[in-house]
Amino acid sequence: MEYRVAQFEKVSMHQFTEDFVNCIGGNIFAAESLYDNVRIPVRATAGSAGYDIISPVSFILAPGESIKIPTGLRIKMEPGWMLLILPKSGLGSKFRLQLDNTMGLIDGDYYDAANQGHIMVPITNDSKSGKVMEVTAGKAFVQAVLVPYGITYDDQAAGVREGGFGSTGV
Numbered sequence: 001m002e003y004r005v006a007q008f009e010k011v012s013m014h015q016f017t018e019d020f021v022n023c024i025g026g027n028i029f030a031a032e033s034l035y036d037n038v039r040i041p042v043r044a045t046a047g048s049a050g051y052d053i054i055s056p057v058s059f060i061l062a063p064g065e066s067i068k069i070p071t072g073l074r075i076k077m078e079p080g081w082m083l084l085i086l087p088k089s090g091l092g093s094k095f096r097l098q099l100d101n102t103m104g105l106i107d108g109d110y111y112d113a114a115n116q117g118h119i120m121v122p123i124t125n126d127s128k129s130g131k132v133m134e135v136t137a138g139k140a141f142v143q144a145v146l147v148p149y150g151i152t153y154d155d156q157a158a159g160v161r162e163g164g165f166g167s168t169g170v
Contacts (some may be wrong), residue, residue, distance in 0.1 A: 005078040006146055008040045008051070011116040016056075019070040019118050024057065037137050038072030041144055050086065050143030053121070058137045061125035066100060069141070074117035077108045077146070084145045085121060091141060095133040096126035099142070106144075109160075119144075 010016075013035045020031035034056045041051035056072050075083055085104030091097040100122035111117040121142055125133045135141045151157075 003146075003148075005081045006083070007076050009074050009076065010035075010038050010040070010072055011074050011118045015116045015118055016070060016072045019115065019120065020057075023068040023070050023120065034137070035072065039138075041073070050145050052088070052140035053085070053119075053142045053144055055135050055137055055139060055141045059135055061095075061123070061133045063125055063127040063130055063132070066122065066124040068100075068120055068122040071119045071121060073119045074111055075106060075119070075144075076111050079108060080148055080150075082107055082147055082149050084147055085119070085142050086145065087123070087142055088140055091133065091135075095131050096128065097133065097141075098124050098126050100124055104142075 011019075013032060016035050016038065017028050017031035020026070020034065021028060037054075037056035039054040039056075041053050043049075043051055053071055053073065055069055057069070059067055059069070061067060077083065083104075083106035085099060085106065086092075087097040087099065104119075104121065106117075106119060123141070125131075127133070
């Protein structure tokens, strides 16, 4: 059974360039030139659960090195759904590619965050065999899976999201 519950969108060029310069460095003009590299994720096959997220920039990570990739993406989801971000299995098995927060979890209310719900992906090459990982712009490096969730009968959550990583106080 298929559930059509979400829509990926690009964040504005302004948000992308601001986050790109803050995460990776460089100048605004270089970041603006990469905005056209942002691609809406797609599934590779009709049976795939994951939507491939494409890197808008080329990068190289030696073992132990980390980087935070601003994807240029946001997602609007129906209530009761969340998005999980996971490494592509090939990169995970070859380079022990890991998300720095173990698994990315995008809540539905992140869409309205102050940063336009910009999905950022902090990753590390945790290779134990000395392998250098190279990802070229336009290649998938992580995948996103939509998952339903439930809440408890006595749930009273009334807070309003303002940001992303750690914005709920932890």
